Amino acid sequence: MQNKVCTMTNLNKIKILPAHEAIKIAAGEVVERPSNIIKELVENSIDAGSTKITITVHQAGTSLIIITDNGCGMSADDAKLSVAQHATSKITTVHDLESITTFGFRGEALASINSVSKLSITTKTESDQTGTYIAWSFGNLIEESLRTHQTGTTIQIADLFENIPARKKFLKKNETEFRAIVTLFQALCLDYQSIHFQLYDEHKLHFNCPAVTKLIDRCAQLFDFNLYNKMIPLTELTNSLCSVSGIVSVPSYYRYDRNQIFIFVNNRWIKNIDITKAIMKGYAGQLPPQKFPAAAIFITLPSDQVDVNIHPKKKK
Numbered sequence: 005m006q007n008k009v010c011t012m013t014n015l016n017k018i019k020i021l022p023a024h025e026a027i028k029i030a031a032g033e034v035v036e037r038p039s040n041i042i043k044e045l046v047e048n049s050i051d052a053g054s055t056k057i058t059i060t061v062h063q064a065g066t067s068l069i070i071i072t073d074n075g076c077g078m079s080a081d082d083a084k085l086s087v088a089q090h091a092t093s094k095i096t097t098v099h100d101l102e103s104i105t106t107f108g109f110r111g112e113a114l115a116s117i118n119s120v121s122k123l124s125i126t127t128k129t130e131s132d133q134t135g136t137y138i139a140w141s142f143g144n145l146i147e148e149s150l151r152t153h154q155t156g157t158t159i160q161i162a163d164l165f166e167n168i169p170a171r172k173k174f175l176k177k178n179e180t181e182f183r184a185i186v187t188l189f190q191a192l193c194l195d196y197q198s199i200h201f202q203l204y205d206e207h208k209l210h211f212n213c214p215a216v217t218k219l220i221d222r223c224a225q226l227f228d229f230n231l232y233n234k235m236i237p238l239t240e241l242t243n244s245l246c247s248v249s250g251i252v253s254v255p256s257y258y259r260y261d262r263n264q265i266f267i268f269v270n271n272r273w274i275k276n277i278d279i280t281k282a283i284m285k286g287y288a289g290q291l292p293p294q295k296f297p298a299a300a301i302f303i304t305l306p307s308d309q310v311d312v313n314i315h316p317k318k319k320k
């Protein structure tokens with residue numbers, strides 16, 4: 005019988021990675037591409053109670069992402085702490101996860117993003133007279149000063165993955181990355197109708213979506229008129245387990261992929277093949293083969309029935 009050959013050259017030389025290297029590796033779980041970063045930052049803005057959130061991207065977010073919100077802002081001390089690993093204001097113990105109402109809870113997103121980009125935070129709370137500006141370069145603090153800002157926060161991310169060329173190589177073409185940003189933007193707008201969202205591509209306003217009260221009006225802001233005319237609201241269904249509401253396209257409308265099927269569980273955008281199949285089944289064969297509808301489906305469950313902590317991206 006052949007002996008197993010160990011290919012590790014440094015056998016018996018286990019080392020603990022320095023924190024600044026370990027976090028760059030861990031960052032891959034949260035920060036894969038610009039749209040993941042935008043999702044984390046906008047979710048922070050929503051958690052901060054914002055009613056207006058503006059997203060600006062240059063080169064599909066690979067060279068620059070700016071998110072401005074009018075939420076509660078951070079004190080200078082909190083802003084400095086926010087990029088530390090496991091720094092969160094949202095939970096204190098793991099039991100809090102059973103009744104969590106915020107998107108964030110890991111205290112990981114800003115720390116991860118900070119380790120792979122040039123990050124700056126400008127922020128002001130209602131009670132502070134002046135705002136705070138703090139800038140880091142790939143995890144190293146480079147500036148801290150006072151700066152004028154309205155109540156709320158602006159976070160700027162530049163030069164994503166410049167310090168990890170191998171990761172940068174895995175970014176797709178700018179058009180593909182921008183498409184992922186647009187899909188995320190649509191999901192956020194559908195999910196949070198009471199928030200005014202804007203998306204700028206370089207200096208061009210790509211979407212302007214003031215708050216609305218009806219889902220159909222959000223569809224009108226987001227999709228071409230052709231689709232808006234073909235969406236029908238669902239009658240809300242509630243039983244002892246869950247409630248389901250939403251909007252779906254008519255059978256005569258179809259798309260070539262599943263990208264316009266949006267599913268939300270307790271206001272978290274998720275991807276779920278079983279629910280997607282159930283939606284398709286509802287069309288009872290009226291869609292042509294390999295064609296897909298557009299839909300936004302909202303499922304509400306008791307919070308202790310949902311484990312938000314299955315995956316770092318919180319998408320399952």
Ligand SMILES: Nc1ncnc2c1ncn2[C@@H]1O[C@H](COP(=O)(O)OP(=O)(O)OP(=O)(O)O)[C@@H](O)[C@H]1O
Nearest residue numbers: 048049052086092093108109110111112113114157
């Ligand atoms: N836009 C913002 N407005 C106000 N506070 C913010 C904002 N962004 C971040 N923070 C503060 O910084 C902390 C760290 O943010 P971060 O996204 O890293 O962690 P989190 O949201 O707590 O958890 P998760 O890693 O799951 O997102 C937050 O808990 C919050 O207190």
Ligand SMILES: [Mg+2]
Nearest residue numbers: 044048108113
């Ligand atoms: Mg967060």
